Amino acid sequence: MNVQVLVATAARLLLNTALRMPYPYLPAFSRGLGVPVPRLIELLSVRSALAMGAPLLAQLPDRYGRRRMMYLALAVFSGAMALVVVWPGLIALAAGSVLGLAAKTLFDTSLQSYIGDRVPYERRGRVLAFIELSWSGAFFLGLPVVGWLLVNAATPAAAWRAPFGPLAVLGLVATAVLWAVMPHEPPQAHASERVAGPGWRTVLRNPRVLGGLAVGTLISGANENLSVVFGTWLEGSFALALTAIGLATAVIGVAELLGEGGVMVLSDRLGKRLAGTWGLAASIGAYALLPVLGRTLPGALSALFLVYLSFEFTLVTLIPLMTETMPLARAKVMSAFMASHAVGRMLGALVGVRLLAAGILSTGLVSAAMNVAALGILLVWVREEGDPH
Template identity: 45%
Template sequence: MTEQLTTPMPESSSRKLGLEMTVAALARLLLNTSRRFAYPFAPALARGLGVPLVSITSLIALNQLTGVLSPLFGPVSDRWGYRTMMLLGLGLMSIGMLTGGFVPFYLTILIALFLAGLGKNIFDPALQAYIGERVPYERRGTVVGLIEMSWAGATLVGIPMVGLLIEHFSWRAPFLVMGGLGLVSIAMLGALFSGGTRRSEQGAGAITFGQAWRQLSCSSAAVGMLAFAFLTSLANDNLFVVYGAWLEDSFALGVAALGTATTVIGVAELSGEVLTASLADRVGLRRGVTVGLFLSALGYLLLPIIAQSLPLALAGLFLVFVIFEFTFVTAISLVTEVLPEARATMMASYIAVAGVGRVVGALIGGPLWVWGGLTAIGVVSAAIVLIAFVVFWRSVRL
């Protein structure tokens, strides 16, 4: 990774970029909501379709598998252009949602959720690569942080709106509304976003699959950031999959109270994204990630010690998730500059590897909880983050 030289953007270009990023953030909020709403409303979907709950959870699991397909589309984005792939991602989500709303059968809902997940995993790397292409490096942390607020926004705004639609209309209403809004997003994004990337304008846009993957595998910084994504996601989901059981066992929380705890995590995610937007560029992206990793390890270790009452437990969870979100989102800003000639390939691989890390974390979290409780969870997560710290420190020089 080399130092990037940037020049101030003209005021008109800056305004246009700001409008583009606003539209992109709203489109991403829609995609995130379409990806996440099935989790809390699985019982409503099961009742509406007349199928067992396990049938809906199987759909959710299939939706998660779309993340594994993300790297296949990275080189396509680098070859065809980021705008094209963002429109494709929104188009797939819109087709899926409208199909699910108008043709309410189990198979079509399966297709709808699969296309929503696939659309998000095509859209996100293309958008992040577009940001890396268009936004000066010294402003990238701010822009990425603002865009990433749409993830927490899905929990805090999107999913509650879905709940209102289901309550006042029917379980099909969210599919129709999100599909319609997807079409509006396609029209706005298509009208506002630039047609090509700087590389394609320079005649270098036709990067092949082989070239993209060779660049990634030969870059120590790229491999290091993929290891970082895997390890930090593993450590976080190791805790995430058992925090409900921990709160229930330790403080006798019921379902409603556990829902409040989930809101705490949603606010923590938003707070971490706000911190990235407001602080990352000022403190420096590499320094921000380094400090975040150190504080994450400390947070995992201290959580079992300080959580002696429910308020302290919720405060501890809040801080752990704020630090994780700040660290992970700030790292995304760095990743956009790791492979300038294959940005979408790098971003797609980063997202996919992080997803694999979450799966592994979920798999080991349960057995660790049974074996050693929250203390075992905290120690293992802290150790994994310290390994990520070493990998990051040795591989990233920017």
């Protein structure tokens, strides 16, 4: 299992790098494509909206097996990245982004269900937190490399598409390695790979699940509200070049890495629900401090560090908590949870583009308010199945 988790984490690093790379480099994509930044932000919101179809993919891991769907997801990802290389342009970027997100959604749902089937709940927080290192790794490792590729492209006009070829090749490599290390026969003990479990009507009537989906929507919306503007904010307010923005993303990556490490250490000891409560409280404070600290570059980077540290801790804590809200429908619950994040990202992008002109003060306060609402919902509704409190 250790080798499988390590390889799956590396594969997920590629998926997350592709998903996250537009955010800090929106100005570079805008210049290369000849498209205004607000239009690209709207494209990101459309991509997130289409991710609401994640529950439609939930039946695939249950019907065909977690492993096969992970292989399929990586193959689709490579094809999506290759599409942009072969047919560069806004339409190909939009299609590749949607396919790439579909691949990530299928991969994440399959992997989280695979881990949920095999790892006891009392240890699941540490394992899933380790896998989530691939999310921070995208900012800490992947996006600085993307920045280097953008800067060293043959021409400035071609810079925006430079990362897609390497991502396509690495996706195929990841598929082959994952196939080599995964067991080639499903364990007979895990009947959940063959039984669909409760239907969607039952899942969506469960108050624990609905509460978790609402929390996921709110915290992702708050984070996306900032994510779609921080690259433009840093470039416009502090005149940062592409390479400097790449280094700034590394600061965020370190923050997320520490947040995921905190989950590995604390979530199983404190309990996932209590840890999530503390994470949301910290997020409220971090977003509120954003306009105060964001007056200077060191302050802005410190504020971003605090925001992404607390957000990542909260999100990664909620993942194992959600796997146990309705264990017999784990794949459906996790795909719905991912869809809730897509809803949040869509709404956050739409709000963020409208708050862009108003400045970072509005961004910080709106995101803080969304986390206040999420904290109230978590305290009232979200808990593990069988927990009477």
